[in-house]
Amino acid sequence: xxxxxxxxxxxxxxxxxxxxxxxxxxxxxxxxxxxxxxxxxxxxxxxxxxxxxxxxxxxxxxxxxxxxxxxxxxxxxxxxxxxxxxxxxxxxxxxxxxxxxxxxxxxxxxxxxxxxxxxxxxxxxxxxxxxxxxxxxxxxxxxxxxxxxxxxxxxxxxxxxxxxxxxxxxxxxxxxxxxxxxxxxxxxxxxxxxxxxxxxxxxxxxxxxxxxxxxxxxxxxxxxxxxxxxxxxxxxxxxxxxxxxxxxxxxxxxxxxxxxxxxxxxxxxxxxxxxxxxxxxxxxxxxxxxxxxxxxxxxxxxxxxxxxxxxxxxxxxxxxxxxxxxxxxxxxxxxxxxxxxxxxxxxxxxxxxxxxxxxxx
Numbered sequence: 001x002x003x004x005x006x007x008x009x010x011x012x013x014x015x016x017x018x019x020x021x022x023x024x025x026x027x028x029x030x031x032x033x034x035x036x037x038x039x040x041x042x043x044x045x046x047x048x049x050x051x052x053x054x055x056x057x058x059x060x061x062x063x064x065x066x067x068x069x070x071x072x073x074x075x076x077x078x079x080x081x082x083x084x085x086x087x088x089x090x091x092x093x094x095x096x097x098x099x100x101x102x103x104x105x106x107x108x109x110x111x112x113x114x115x116x117x118x119x120x121x122x123x124x125x126x127x128x129x130x131x132x133x134x135x136x137x138x139x140x141x142x143x144x145x146x147x148x149x150x151x152x153x154x155x156x157x158x159x160x161x162x163x164x165x166x167x168x169x170x171x172x173x174x175x176x177x178x179x180x181x182x183x184x185x186x187x188x189x190x191x192x193x194x195x196x197x198x199x200x201x202x203x204x205x206x207x208x209x210x211x212x213x214x215x216x217x218x219x220x221x222x223x224x225x226x227x228x229x230x231x232x233x234x235x236x237x238x239x240x241x242x243x244x245x246x247x248x249x250x251x252x253x254x255x256x257x258x259x260x261x262x263x264x265x266x267x268x269x270x271x272x273x274x275x276x277x278x279x280x281x282x283x284x285x286x287x288x289x290x291x292x293x294x295x296x297x298x299x300x301x302x303x304x305x306x307x308x309x310x311x312x313x314x315x316x317x318x319x320x321x322x323x324x325x326x327x328x329x330x331x332x333x334x335x336x337x338x339x340x341x342x343x344x345x346x347x348x349x350x351x352x353x354x355x356x357x358x359x360x361x
Contacts, residue, residue, distance in 0.1 A: 009126035010098045013202050016170065017105030019159060020144035021134035021184040022194035023047070025211040027103050029195045037098035038204045043088045049104030054078065055085035056121070057114040093125050100126070101202065108133060109159065112169040119173035131170045132201060134184040134194065135163070135280065138288055142268035146307055147216060147261045150226045151249050158303040160271045164279045181284040217249070218258035220318050225249060226311045228343040244351030251350065255325035267306055270298045315339060322346075 017023050024047070031046035033039065043051040073081075092100060110118075122129055136144070138161060145159050170179050182197070189197040196209035217225075225248075269292045277290040319339040326333055326346060333345045 009093070009100055010128065011100075012122055012126040012129045013099060013101040014107070014122075014129060014131045014174075015101070015103040015198065016107040016131060016133045018108040018133050018135055018161070018166070019105050020141050020148065021105075021136050023103060023105040025193075025195050026198050029199075029207050029209065029211045030101060030103065033101070033204070033207065034097075035204070035206055038101065038202075039092075039095065039097045039099065040101045040103075041089075041092040043085060043092070043102075047104055048102050049106035051081075051085040051088065052102070052104055052118065053106060053110075053114075054081040055089060056117040057110055058117075059111055059114065089121070093122075099202070099204075101204075108166050110166075110169065112165075112172065115169040115173045129174050129178060130202075131174050131179045132182070132198070133167065133180070134182050135161075135286060136184040138272040138277065138293070139265065139268045142271045143261050143263055144216070145271075146263065147222050150222050150229065150311070151217070153229050153245070156300055156304045157307045158271055158300060160297065160300065160303070161276065162297070163272075163276045167283075181280075181286060183286050215253065216260045217253040218256050219261045220258055220321065221252045221256045222261050223311050223315045224252060224256070224318055224322060224339065224343055226308070227315050227340055228347060230308070230312070231340055232344065232347070240351055244347060247350040248347050251329070251346070252325075255329065256321065263307065263310065266292060267303075267310065269293045270303055270306075273297055 015023070015026060027046040027048075030040040032042075041048065045051065107115075107118075119129075141161060142158075146157050149157050149159065167179060167181065180201070182201070184194065186192045186194065190200055191209050193209040193211075195207060195211050199205070199207040199209070228248075272293055274290045274293045274295055277288050277293060280286045280288065316339050319337075319342065322339060322342050323333065323335075323337070326342060331346055331349045333342055337345065
């Protein structure tokens with residue numbers, strides 16, 4: 001890699017999420033931004049999580065990693081993606097700008113080793129490196145992250161928030177005073193927008209703030225998607241399979257509206273410990289109710305099993321509602337099909353056949 005020497009940048013902004021705090025909206029709003037000396041880095045995609053992961057997170061991107069195996073990446077592909085990421089990063093760091101902005105919510109769950117590798121690369125490229133993150137109420141976070149991970153077919157549904165471990169790594173790498181944590185509460189944001197709040201924090205103008213975050217699917221839709229994901233091979237290896245899954249997610253979100261996922265409170269609270277909530281208060285003066293949260297972390301596998309059991313309980317009762325939605329959209333099925341068979345037919349339809357006749361996707 002070519003080392004970039006100062007004084008190219010006055011400031012690097014590193015937005016690290018956290019998950020389910022409007023990161024997609026921030027990334028969508030800033031993609032292509034290059035104004036008044038401030039630039040949103042172009043690493044090939046608006047969300048910088050994956051390029052930076054391949055560049056610096058060796059543990060996640062090695063060929064024995066469960067993440068790599070889950071999504072079917074080959075060693076050659078991983079090597080090529082890492083090389084491309086370094087080239088793009090070198091190019092961006094060499095530009096004559098006063099500020100360069102990066103954003104990737106997955107950076108908030110990196111290992112300390114990966115964070116230190118990123119810090120080593122960025123140190124010396126700017127006078128100031130500021131790390132900015134948002135944190136959501138733990139129970140709200142638990143419900144939102146499980147929904148997202150069902151839709152993205154993650155191998156483990158829970159993604160526990162370990163604030164001290166995650167944010168502590170950035171404090172070690174970049175300095176305590178350079179890590180800024182804000183509570184994710186749209187009622188306290190300018191225009192009710194996390195995009196407007198973020199733009200204000202880094203003092204940039206001309207950013208469209210009416211950007212919608214990912215829309216939530218109904219509880220019924222999430223239960224049925226989870227049912228299918230549990231019983232079919234993960235759709236990777238061909239773009240058509242991935243596109244079919246995304247079209248299925250989009251369709252069922254529209255076809256089966258209703259209340260969103262709400263985990264039992266004791267299960268939702270299991271994703272965050274009392275100690276981590278206390279650490280947030282002591283370190284950043286951000287307070288959440290710690291009542292009902294466990295003293296010790298719950299093992300990921302135990303959390304995963306409990307969440308999956310909750311999602312599968314009574315899911316067959318949704319069979320008639322799903323059949324009605326498929327009938328309205330002329331998606332073929334047999335009258336004796338179970339809920340799982342109906343979902344399999346719907347997925348196959350969106351992989352190989354035309355759009356639903358009523359225009360839903």
